[in-house]
Amino acid sequence: MLVLPKGIRHIPGFLDHDAQVSLVETIRGIVTEAPLYVPEMPRTGKPMSVRMTNCGPLGWVTDRDRGYRYQALHPVTKNPWPPIPMELLDLWGAVSGCRNQPQACLVNFYDETARMGLHQDRDEEDFTAPVVSISLGDTCLFRVGETTRGGQTASFKLASGDVVVLGGEGRLCFHGVDRIYPATSSLLKNGGRINLTLRRVTAGN
Ligand code: SIN
Numbered sequence: 054m055l056v057l058p059k060g061i062r063h064i065p066g067f068l069d070h071d072a073q074v075s076l077v078e079t080i081r082g083i084v085t086e087a088p089l090y091v092p093e094m095p096r097t098g099k100p101m102s103v104r105m106t107n108c109g110p111l112g113w114v115t116d117r118d119r120g121y122r123y124q125a126l127h128p129v130t131k132n133p134w135p136p137i138p139m140e141l142l143d144l145w146g147a148v149s150g151c152r153n154q155p156q157a158c159l160v161n162f163y164d165e166t167a168r169m170g171l172h173q174d175r176d177e178e179d180f181t182a183p184v185v186s187i188s189l190g191d192t193c194l195f196r197v198g199e200t201t202r203g204g205q206t207a208s209f210k211l212a213s214g215d216v217v218v219l220g221g222e223g224r225l226c227f228h229g230v231d232r233i234y235p236a237t238s239s240l241l242k243n244g245g246r247i248n249l250t251l252r253r254v255t256a257g258n
């Protein structure tokens with residue numbers, strides 16, 4: 054059995070098939086309003102392999118000149134992000150143990166070659182609230198480490214409908230996506246994986 058670092062919870066199959074189908078429909082609507090774009094690494098401007106958008110009052114963005122940050126407007130359309138849909142607010146309420154609503158929902162789309170290097174989610178002011186992550190579509194190999202770079206890591210698969218909560222002592226654990234397993238789900242017509250991460254950004258209410 055895989056023992057996850059303290060504060061990290063993996064809930065396999067949290068969303069049943071119908072809930073996944075409905076959530077994908079909702080995400081399609083969000084992406085129509087707030088199109089996926091290619092994020093850039095700070096300083097180098099190197100494109101990331103995932104495509105991103107957000108919903109919520111704040112969205113996480115990154116580009117060469119201004120780096121990692123949260124902002125209220127889509128960097129390309131300059132419009133406010135669409136609101137976080139009720140089904141995600143409900144999910145947050147069910148698993149986060151946090152009384153406040155999430156302020157940001159990052160939408161990452163992985164094609165079969167995309168990956169995400171080990172990193173911490175630490176652009177928020179408030180680390181008392183957890184990060185809640187939802188996987189849809191193709192299975193991935195997810196890696197979690199310790200709260201310091203270079204510590205031990207463990208990897209496990211995340212399938213469509215799985216939820217991961219990074220909270221408490223696990224809130225600042227390094228994590229990333231090593232690879233996508235193509236054609237492991239038929240949820241997304243053209244394959245690939247969607248990951249949604251819900252977060253609190255500001256301290257206080
Ligand atoms: C992230 O850390 O932003 C994404 C994690 C994932 O895709 O599962």
Ligand code: FE2
Pocket residue numbers: 172173174228
């Ligand atoms: Fe992350």
